[in-house]
Amino acid sequence: MGLFSAALTKSALKKAIKKRYITINGIAATTATFIQGGERISLYIPEETTASKTLIFPLKVLFEDDYLAIIHKPGGILVSGNSFKTIANALTQNLSPSTLPDATKPQPVHRLDYATTGILLAGKTSSSIRALNKMFEDKKVAKTYYAVTIGTMDVEGEISTTIDDKPSYSMYTVITSAPSKRFGTLNLVQLDPKTGRRHQLRKHLSSIGNPILGDKEYGTASLILNGKGMYLHAYSLQFVHPFTKKEIILRDDFPERFKKLFPIDTLIK
Template structure:
């Protein structure tokens, strides 16, 4: 890994091997390949391939340059995966092609759940995708989420229960609470994940008895909303642009369903 320390993360390297993008002395590499020293190692990220059909799915672009883009992800669509309808497949039609020499198919560099709304970061060049992946792995991207939770909560706290046998940590602060005939108490909560485990915020809040409103997987069965969506919103990203070195700080407007429960504009400055 030493020769790739500034270019590719361990997880990205494993993906490259699995997708047959890495060769050693001209032969496809495997995870069982042993390196003796002196080999010629090449990493190839293919350019966009022609699809049999095109996904028509307009996205709101919050920021874009030749290296990266920041978009608004609506609820009800996967970020990536085997499905045809994904953010990854919709990026090409919504973003301007990069003019740089290593331009490639735009690719999301982190995930948001199917029902989660908010801000999402994508790379537009091979070097940008690698750099952004490394920044996430090194925890150099600050993310802030907001959720509506059920039940009485402490004003603030830290949750550090393990997820999939891995250490994880999230902090929260309650901005407002309102009594509810059906739910007892609803809270507008600011969330700051310190690690990036799958479904981390949802699992953490459920673990302290305050599941996210509308969470069908980790909520209380009798309190699941039908057709209202999940009240989890990726509000902001802060990071140092890996190429221009500009301080980046962008936010994504809240869905209307949040505004119907709490005066968002007053509570969040």
Template sequence: MQENKTVETHIVPPLSIPIRLQEYGVGVFSSVPTKSALKKVLKKKFITVNGAMASTGTYINGGETITLIVPTEITANKKLIFELRVIYEDEHLALIHKPGGILVSGNGFKTIAHALPQNLQPSTLPNTTKPQPVHRLDYATTGVLLTGKTGSAIRKLNQLFEDKKVQKVYYAVTIGEMPPYGKITSPIDDKNAESHFEVVQSVASEKYGTLNLAKLDPKTGRRHQLRKHLASISNPILGDQTYGREGFILKGKGLYLHAYSLEFIHPFTAEKISITDDLPKRFTKIFGML
């Protein structure tokens, strides 16, 4: 291992009105995809604007050169080779299938974020950047994941999630008898949380009693929300080794939670984007083709 520095430079295009750097800078740099990450690097004084140290109070008017210099530890010439299935792609954004058993992002080597550049076409737009996921799916969760390919796309997609303008549908296999539909509102980490569910199909199971195919609509986005909420009503998700009931833990086949669809208005074309990712075969083995 050796100490090194990651240097990224961004030239600001003409702007109609000044904007604070802590708003403009979200998604500009590949290693700073979120607002909280941007605040951290500003606090650590890793960003300059036209050579001057920047802060959260710095305003951007257009034409400036923004530079990010982050001390990093690197390993010798390691490159992640990981093929992803691309469901939809244009110059601004892409939706990909996330397999189970891989982190979306983080400090690890094998992440979706590291694999995106080799699987997506580079944008030809002026503010193109390294593609970045704009939301999270758990390590074990499969399904559709939204990514941005330009700085402005990453910012606008992040805003769509903050404004709750992205409709998400998940499917899960749950254990035990449950009502045909319902709403769970128990707080998570002392924050409001809301999940809606509808049982699509149920089958008898010798080991588990009843297995349900549940359609899930999370209204908030707390960490492990669906897993915690379903466990809280005694219907844990099959394969959940963290929140499942003792004696009912299924090992070796992953978590039966799938991000099935995303729907939103494209922030640049104003088209309605509605993308689905078919249920994995392990779901249809239990319930048949739906």
């Protein structure tokens, strides 16, 4: 039981089997191996012997303890993936090692798009990563975003569509609007996603004719903004810490480009 509780995910177990790190009675296991009961199952991961590059990428840490960390994600970097420059690869150098027995390499437990800025949650132990992933699955983490959108909007509304054959829901509230010579109207919008589909907020706002300023993928071709980034910011996270049971409410300050468009400090408290 200890072997499997130490594994982060099913995919991690599959990778370990594929790399022949798991043996049953001394013989390398496969995904077709059938367990009768009473076998000796071993997990052995060899130490890295080849030199690897180290990503030097300072991150702003908003909160950290032995279980988890919350950081600010800048725009223009992937959270994870096969690229060398990712938030996942930069976490170790920016966070203090956990002192707990199941400490592991810090791992983001949700995603923000490449161009999105804002608050990001990572686990520092195997049990914390599993618990946080479960909390996201069970919708026990409240996320609030802000975006700058183009065009006239209702003051508030709910957007409900199907994304990747799955239902998706987002709530929005227009905080303020301002006339724009180029874009007609720009809005500062609070967004509360109730599901977590890929590109959900971007797709939802585009579907009602109010794309996010700077969104090159879902925006209107004639209104594409180059060189300023996308105006979507993950502002806050709220959840109950899975181990200390304390309520965590954290906010991440707006990028300067938002403040140049709207008096953020007087609008958002």
